[in-house]
Structure formats: C-alpha cells, structure tokens
Amino acid sequence: MTGLQDRLTPQQVEDFGREMDELRQRVVADLGKSDVDYIQNVIKIQRSLEISGRALLFAGFFPPAWIAGVGALSLSKILDNMEIGHNVMHGQYDWTRDPALSSQRFEWDTVAPAENWRHSHNYIHHTYTNILDKDRDVGYGILRIDPEQKWHPYYLGNPVYAVVLAFMFQWGVMLHDLEFDRVVKGERKWSEFAEVRKRMLRKASRQVGKDYVLFPLLTGPLAPLTLLGNASANVVRNLWAFSIIFCGHFPADVESFTEQETENESRGQWYLRQILGSANITGGPLFHLLSGNLSHQIEHHLFPDIPACRYPKIAPEVRAICEKYGLPYHTGPLHKQLFSVAKKIVKLALPGSGRANAPEPSTLNRDRNLEAA
Amino acid sequence: MGRLAALAGTLLTPHGIDRYLELIDPMLVREEIRAEVTEVCRQTPGTVTLTLRPSRAWPGFTAGQYVRVSVDINGVRRTRCYSPAGSAHRPGRLELTIRAHDHGLVSRYLHRAARQGLVLGLSRPEGGFTLPDPRPEKLLLISGGSGITPVLSMLRTLADEDHRGDVTLLHYAATAADVPYREELERLGARPGTRVVLAHTRGGAGRLRGRFGERHLKEAAPWYRDARTYLCGPEPLRDAVAELYADAGLSERLHTEEFTPPSMRLDTSDASGRVRFTRSGTEAANTGRPLLEQAEAAGLNPEHGCRMGICFSCTQVKAKGAVRDVRSGEVSDDENEEIQLCISVPVGDVEIDC
Numbered sequence: 261m262t263g264l265q266d267r268l269t270p271q272q273v274e275d276f277g278r279e280m281d282e283l284r285q286r287v288v289a290d291l292g293k294s295d296v297d298y299i300q301n302v303i304k305i306q307r308s309l310e311i312s313g314r315a316l317l318f319a320g321f322f323p324p325a326w327i328a329g330v331g332a333l334s335l336s337k338i339l340d341n342m343e344i345g346h347n348v349m350h351g352q353y354d355w356t357r358d359p360a361l362s363s364q365r366f367e368w369d370t371v372a373p374a375e376n377w378r379h380s381h382n383y384i385h386h387t388y389t390n391i392l393d394k395d396r397d398v399g400y401g402i403l404r405i406d407p408e409q410k411w412h413p414y415y416l417g418n419p420v421y422a423v424v425l426a427f428m429f430q431w432g433v434m435l436h437d438l439e440f441d442r443v444v445k446g447e448r449k450w451s452e453f454a455e456v457r458k459r460m461l462r463k464a465s466r467q468v469g470k471d472y473v474l475f476p477l478l479t480g481p482l483a484p485l486t487l488l489g490n491a492s493a494n495v496v497r498n499l500w501a502f503s504i505i506f507c508g509h510f511p512a513d514v515e516s517f518t519e520q521e522t523e524n525e526s527r528g529q530w531y532l533r534q535i536l537g538s539a540n541i542t543g544g545p546l547f548h549l550l551s552g553n554l555s556h557q558i559e560h561h562l563f564p565d566i567p568a569c570r571y572p573k574i575a576p577e578v579r580a581i582c583e584k585y586g587l588p589y590h591t592g593p594l595h596k597q598l599f600s601v602a603k604k605i606v607k608l609a610l611p612g613s614g615r616a617n618a619p620e621p622s623t624l625n626r627d628r629n630l631e632a633a
Numbered sequence: 634m635g636r637l638a639a640l641a642g643t644l645l646t647p648h649g650i651d652r653y654l655e656l657i658d659p660m661l662v663r664e665e666i667r668a669e670v671t672e673v674c675r676q677t678p679g680t681v682t683l684t685l686r687p688s689r690a691w692p693g694f695t696a697g698q699y700v701r702v703s704v705d706i707n708g709v710r711r712t713r714c715y716s717p718a719g720s721a722h723r724p725g726r727l728e729l730t731i732r733a734h735d736h737g738l739v740s741r742y743l744h745r746a747a748r749q750g751l752v753l754g755l756s757r758p759e760g761g762f763t764l765p766d767p768r769p770e771k772l773l774l775i776s777g778g779s780g781i782t783p784v785l786s787m788l789r790t791l792a793d794e795d796h797r798g799d800v801t802l803l804h805y806a807a808t809a810a811d812v813p814y815r816e817e818l819e820r821l822g823a824r825p826g827t828r829v830v831l832a833h834t835r836g837g838a839g840r841l842r843g844r845f846g847e848r849h850l851k852e853a854a855p856w857y858r859d860a861r862t863y864l865c866g867p868e869p870l871r872d873a874v875a876e877l878y879a880d881a882g883l884s885e886r887l888h889t890e891e892f893t894p895p896s897m898r899l900d901t902s903d904a905s906g907r908v909r910f911t912r913s914g915t916e917a918a919n920t921g922r923p924l925l926e927q928a929e930a931a932g933l934n935p936e937h938g939c940r941m942g943i944c945f946s947c948t949q950v951k952a953k954g955a956v957r958d959v960r961s962g963e964v965s966d967d968e969n970e971e972i973q974l975c976i977s978v979p980v981g982d983v984e985i986d987c
C-alpha cells in the first residue's frame with residue numbers, strides 16, 4: 261500500500277488542507293436561491309416522471325406504453341435515489357431549513373430506510389472512506405474488492421455475488437445495515453439490530469406494498485404486466501446505482517488504507533485520503549444528473565454536504581489543486597471504470613493480490629508524482 | 634374523501650400526498666399548513682398588513698395566540714412569530730400586521746416584498762395569552778407599537794361576540810400617524826362598554842400624552858383594580874406596567890405577551906469548558922452566551938424563531954453536558970435531552986447534536 265503519510269510533507273498537507281477549506285468556504289458563502297431552485301426543479305421532474313410512469317402502466321397492454329412507463333418509472337427512481345435522496349440525506353440542503361429538504365426527515369423510494377442508511381453511509385463510509393475493516397462499503401461485506409482482504413474459498417464466488425448484488429442492489433443496501441458478516445464472526449450481536457430490523461420491515465413492506473401489490477391490483481387484469489413493469493424499473497435502478505457506486509471507489513487505481521495509517525489524521529490528511537480513495541466518471545450533464553453527481557465522487561468525498569450541483573463547477577479547481585501538489589485525480593469514462601472494477605472482482609476471486617504487475621495505470625493521471633515530498 | 638386520501642398516501646409512499654399536490658398548486662396541501670397572501674396593505678409607513686387565506690389543515694386560533702410564519706428568503710426558510718390581529722370568529726381568514734424593524738430580516742422582507750399570491754408556511758396557533766371563558770366583566774388591554782395585534786384580535790373577537798362588559802384598549806404609539814387601524818379603532822371604541830384610548834409619546838392629537846403612568850391608568854380605566862389586564866408592548870412599557878401592578882399587589886391580574894426577548898442579564902465571567910456541535914463538527918470555547926448565539930458565532934445557522942424560549946423552533950438534542958436555563962436558572966445535565974438553544978447557556982463542556 262502506498263504510504264498515505266509520505267505523499268506530502270506535513271507543511272504541504274497543511275497548505276493543501278487550507279486550500280480545500282477555502283474552496284469550501286467560498287461555495288458555502290455563495291449558496292442561495294439558485295441552488296434551491298435547481299433541486300426543486302429536479303424534484304418536479306422526478307415526481308412528474310413517477311406519475312407519468314405509473315399512469316402509462318395503466319395502458320400496459322399496449323407495448324410502447326409499457327416500455328415508456330417502465331422507462332419513466334426507472335428514471336424517477338434513479339433521480340429520487342441519486343440526485344435527490346442521496347444528496348438531500350447528506351444534508352446538502354439542510355441550510356435551506358425546508359423540512360422537505362431536511363436530511364433528517366427525507367425518505368427515499370427504495371427499501372433501505374433512510375435512518376439506517378444515513379448512519380452507515382454518512383457516518384461510517386464518509387468518515388472511514390476506504391479504510392479496511394472500518395469502511396463497510398469496501399466490498400459490502402460480501403465481496404473481495406481489495407487485495408488486502410484475506411482470501412477465503414468463499415470468495416471463489418466473487419463474480420457471482422457481484423452480479424446478484426447488482427440486480428438486487430436496493431435489498432443489498434438495506435441488508436448491509438444488519439452487518440451479517442460481523443454477526444457471523446461474533447463481533448456484533450443479532451439482538452443489537454432489533455431497531456434496525458424493525459425499520460427495515462416497515463419500510464420494505466410499504467415499498468413492496470405499493471410496487472408489487474397495490475399498483476398492480478389497481479390496474480385490474482393488467483396486474484401481472486404492472487408488477488413486471490414495476491419490478492423492471494426497480495432492477496434498472498439497481499443496476500445503475502450499483503454501477504455508479506462501484507465505479508466511485510473500486511477501480512483498479514483507487515487506494516485503500518489501514519487503520520494505523522489514518523490514526524490521528526489532520527483535516528488536510530483526511531482530504532488527502534478522500535482524493536486518493538475516490539474516482540470520478542466522465543460524461544455529459546445528463547449523465548452527471550442521473551448519477552446524482554456521484555460521477556464527481558472526488559468532489560463529493562471532499563465536500564459531502566455541499567449541494568451536488570456545485571461539483572461540476574468546482575471540479576476544475578479541485579483538479580488544479582491536485583496537480584499543484586502532485587496528487588492523482590482518478591477519472592475515466594463509465595465503461596472503462598466498470599471494466600476495471602469487473603476485472604478486479606474476477607481476479608480477486610482467486611487467492612493472491614491480483615496485482616501481479618504493480619498498480620495498473622489504466623485510468624490514472626499518468627503524470628502523478630508519488631514522491632512529491 | 635378521507636379514505637381516498639389514505640389510499641393515495643399509501644400509493645405515494647414515501648413522499649406522501651402533499652409533495653405531489655403542491656406541484657399542481659402549493660395551496661392544495663392537505664397536511665401541512667400554509668397560507669396565501671390575498672391582500673397587502675401598508676396602513677402606516679413602517680408596517681404592512683397581510684390578509685391570508687390558510688390551507689385546509691389550519692385549525693383556527695384563539696384571540697391573543699400567535700403563529701410561526703415561514704418565508705423563503707434567498708433560498709433559506711426563515712421563521713418568526715406573529716400574532717393574528719383579526720377576530721377569531723372569521724374562519725378562513727387571517728390578518729397579520731408586521732412592523733419593519735430597522736435591521737430585521739423577515740419583517741423588512743415582508744414589508745418590502747410581500748405581494749398577492751405569496752405562499753407562507755404556518756404552524757398551528759400557539760400561546761396562552763388568551764381571554765378566559767366566560768369573558769371577564771372588566772377588561773383592560775394595554776399595547777404599544779406593533780404589540781397591538783394580539784389585543785386588537787381580542788377586541789375584534791369580543792365585538793363579534795357582541796360582548797357588553799367594560800373593555801378599554803389603551804394603546805401607545807409615537808404619533809397619531811404610527812397607529813394602524815385608526816378608523817376601525819374609532820368604530821370599535823363607539824360600541825357600548827368599549828373605549829379606545831390612544832396615547833402618544835411624541836406629539837399631540839391623542840387623548841393622552843407621554844409615557845405610561847398611574848395617571849394614564851386612572852384616566853383610561855379607573856376600574857383597573859377590578860379588571861383583568863392584557864399587556865403587549867416593548868420592554869420599557871412592559872416594565873412600567875409590571876412595576877405599577879406589582880406595587881398595587883395586582884400582579885396576578887396582569888397577563889403579558891412578549892414580542893421581544895427581555896434583555897438577558899448574563900454573567901459570562903465564569904464561563905468555562907468547550908461547546909461541540911457534533912453534526913457539523915465545529916467546536917469552540919464556551920463564551921457563556923446562549924447556545925444559539927454561540928452556534929451562530931461558530932458559523933452555524935440553526936433553525937430558530939422567537940429567540941426567547943417560547944416557540945421551540947430551535948430545539949436540538951444535547952448529547953452530553955449541563956446547561957442552565959437563563960429564565961429559571963435551573964441547571965440540567967441529562968444525556969440526550971432536548972433543549973432550546975436560545976435560552977440554554979452551557980455549564981462546562983457540552984455536546985449538541987447540531
């Protein structure tokens with residue numbers, strides 16, 4: 261593993277941290293009505309897509325209507341989960357004090373209850389990003405995604421687990437909070453999760469109730485078609501969310517860290533880890549919107565509570581700062597990043613590091629200067 | 634309709650029906666309370682009077698109560714308390730009269746920018762500054778400046794009830810030009826049993842001149858000792874009335890509403906410890922001021938309303954540590970306790986989930 265601490269001199273880390281803080285301050289001071297208008301607009305589009313999708317499925321006997329309905333509903337769920345839910349629940353709009361945009365009150369259109377997810381994601385994942393044994397998003401407790409994870413014959417199924425997880429992603433995200441892997445290892449007790457389970461049961465039955473019972477029943481004889489349509493929309497969203505999220509932290513060149521390395525981290529070192537542990541995905545404005553701007557994973561990890569619509573605008577500055585300090589800025593198109601992740605998942609199914617010939621420079625900024633110090 | 638709404642609610646989980654209805658029209662919401670401005674009128678140069686039509690969830694109010702009104706200013710929702718000035722017997726209609734404070738954010742915004750069609754957020758009505766039932770035989774209402782609103786609501790409500798007992802409104806304003814509702818006050822004052830006495834602290838014209846004193850009381854309501862008195866006005870007026878009533882042993886008959894926080898006399902010399910705002914990861918040395926001020930000084934922007942411990946807008950969870958209530962002096966050190974930031978001063982280290 262690349263020593264996190266030897267990248268920059270302590271003075272450089274401090275300067276780097278200060279530049280990041282200043283950038284953040286500038287954006288925060290500039291937040292205002294246009295940011296609220298933006299998210300309200302996205303919400304309006306999402307809700308309209310949702311209503312149209314549901315309505316079109318009432319005419320689902322007509323194949324183009326069914327396809328359009330599934331398309332609209334898939335887009336609605338993608339927008340709801342990614343650009344709206346994920347970002348609102350990060351507190352990106354808490355400064356507006358609008359209860360409908362409050363991180364503590366927002367609930368999203370997926371089976372994972374907001375409250376459980378906020379803890380595991382906002383706190384655990386964003387605080388301990390890519391620290392093995394701490395960040396539970398490393399492999400989701402199911403996959404071997406980092407060579408430092410000890411191999412076990414169970415991991416021979418790595419690619420199969422990944423495919424299943426991709427199709428069932430919303431359920432994966434929900435069950436993730438039960439920390440099965442830790443319960444099995446005896447690190448945590450099943451009984452500790454009583455509240456978490458209760459919330460899951462409540463949320464999941466509501467979601468299943470509307471998508472797989474009520475809406476199908478309302479369409480009468482079309483019930484099977486509607487059910488299939490709703491299930492398809494959920495799967496489309498699952499595949500999309502899985503792809504975007506796995507490309508955010510697990511392409512080959514993204515780094516992971518050990519607990520030791522990150523002890524007593526300063527703010528500058530924390531920023532540094534966020535940059536080394538994240539990767540962006542290139543694409544157009546529509547792609548960024550549909551990815552919830554997680555295509556700007558680096559900016560998101562630096563400033564998780566700044567409205568995501570700001571990420572594309574600050575990205576050039578973040579990149580310039582990285583260049584100035586000789587730090588890598590991982591980025592690449594979706595297909596490349598996905599392929600890189602897939603390759604890693606397959607390689608790591610087998611024992612060994614999967615890293616026979618040193619780090620892969622596939623999508624890496626090639627001029628990165630490891631020994632800037 | 635109720636069942637249909639319940640079904641719609643289940644179908645529209647997790648966002649709920651209001652989040653879809655509002656896309657058609659913000660006033661269609663069923664659960665949230667909102668109000669649309671239907672009329673804007675500037676009766677005096679420094680005030681604005683808004684007539685509002687509340688949404689269906691508005692439960693009506695009792696004369697003298699207040700509502701928390703929310704308005705979005707540059708993308709941020711601001712909430713302040715206002716006392717409806719209209720009669721409680723006119724459902725479907727609310728009236729607010731707001732004085733623009735020199736540096737005030739919300740009052741100046743509404744004074745300047747409120748227009749027909751603006752939609753505001755409302756809380757349920759709150760507050761115990763209300764008349765008893767049955768109505769007292771003798772009632773004295775004393776107000777100063779914009780403090781007229783809750784007592785005017787009482788006066789109008791009593792008129793709608795055709796109340797026949799003795800009622801006097803003694804109202805203080807700088808000059809005659811600063812008195813809103815002048816014509817209506819005259820009409821109300823002509824009702825049998827009702828008197829309206831205007832006192833001007835600057836300039837003539839009114840019945841009385843200068844500041845509140847026993848002379849004014851005897852002139853406006855000689856029977857004040859037998860009456861219930863309702864008082865709302867600026868701090869000097871409140872203090873003067875309270876002192877006179879205390880000296881006369883009448884404190885129990887005096888009911889007061891406060892728009893502005895009484896100036897807090899805080900001893901900050903022995904402040905110690907550190908204040909940690911955990912959600913935002915900010916930390917600072919305890920200055921001995923209320924936590925709301927300390928949070929603002931630390932660059933945070935917590936929700937708040939009255940800044941005097943009545944509206945509970947600024948309630949947050951104190952995870953650890955002890956705080957003193959500036960009103961009662963009481964210290965509480967329970968873990969994970971809900972406190973109001975505006976009236977809580979840290980005693981040593983505290984951790985607030987904010």
Ligand SMILES: Cc1cc2nc3c(=O)[nH]c(=O)nc-3n(C[C@H](O)[C@H](O)[C@H](O)COP(=O)(O)OP(=O)(O)OC[C@H]3O[C@@H](n4cnc5c(N)ncnc54)[C@H](O)[C@@H]3O)c2cc1C
Nearest residue numbers: 699713714715716731732734736737738739740779782892
């Ligand atoms: C129960 C209750 C009922 C109320 N009913 C009414 C009512 O019916 N009508 C009414 O008009 N008001 C009423 N108020 C008062 C109202 O809630 C607000 O406090 C008032 O409108 C001022 O709000 P603001 O946002 O304009 O001022 P804020 O911005 O909150 O400022 C508060 C005060 O500080 C002063 N200030 C702010 N910044 C500065 C600065 N930089 N320098 C100097 N001074 C500064 C302002 O001038 C103002 O006086 C009521 C209050 C309560 C608690």
